[in-house]
Amino acid sequence: MQSKATSPEQYINELPDDRKEVMKKLRKTVLEHIPSGFEEQMSYGMLGYVVPHTIYPNGYHCTPELPLPFMNLASQKNFVALYHAGIYASQDLLDWFVDEYPKYVKTKLDMGKSCVRFKKFDTIPYELIGELCTKMSVDEWITLYEKNIKKT
Numbered sequence: 001m002q003s004k005a006t007s008p009e010q011y012i013n014e015l016p017d018d019r020k021e022v023m024k025k026l027r028k029t030v031l032e033h034i035p036s037g038f039e040e041q042m043s044y045g046m047l048g049y050v051v052p053h054t055i056y057p058n059g060y061h062c063t064p065e066l067p068l069p070f071m072n073l074a075s076q077k078n079f080v081a082l083y084h085a086g087i088y089a090s091q092d093l094l095d096w097f098v099d100e101y102p103k104y105v106k107t108k109l110d111m112g113k114s115c116v117r118f119k120k121f122d123t124i125p126y127e128l129i130g131e132l133c134t135k136m137s138v139d140e141w142i143t144l145y146e147k148n149i150k151k152t
Helices: 008-013 017-033 085-089 091-104 126-134 138-148
Strands: 039-043 046-051 068-075 080-084 115-118
Touching: 008 017, 008 039, 008 046, 017 039, 017 046, 017 068, 017 080, 017 126, 046 138, 068 085, 068 138, 080 085, 085 091, 085 138, 091 126
Parallel strands: none
Antiparallel strands: 039 046, 046 068, 068 080, 080 115
């Protein structure tokens, strides 16, 4: 469900009431923990955290006019999602997250390649998400992206 919102605040304000507080808390968690250099913006109709062109002029290889995406938050039809490209690109980071998740949440991890889905909002592991945000700097993400994802 891509939004046409032009700002994170507009995106959150357009959500159903039961999603607003969850998304506000997720956004706050990310903003408090994500390393400097990443910028928040609307990206692909979701809250996005990207490497701006001022740092990485090449942009995203699929669409170079867009900044390099790193992480997104979205309210989907049946869940709230965290999309984290670092988890997709780094086996070590994925392994760490999968190992840590049961320490915070008793239900099974619902995850795709880079997507963590939260269907029960009262079990979202905000502390773990905050720690995940700290695990990769802008420079580390660019290096990993160029090594594992970018097509030359």
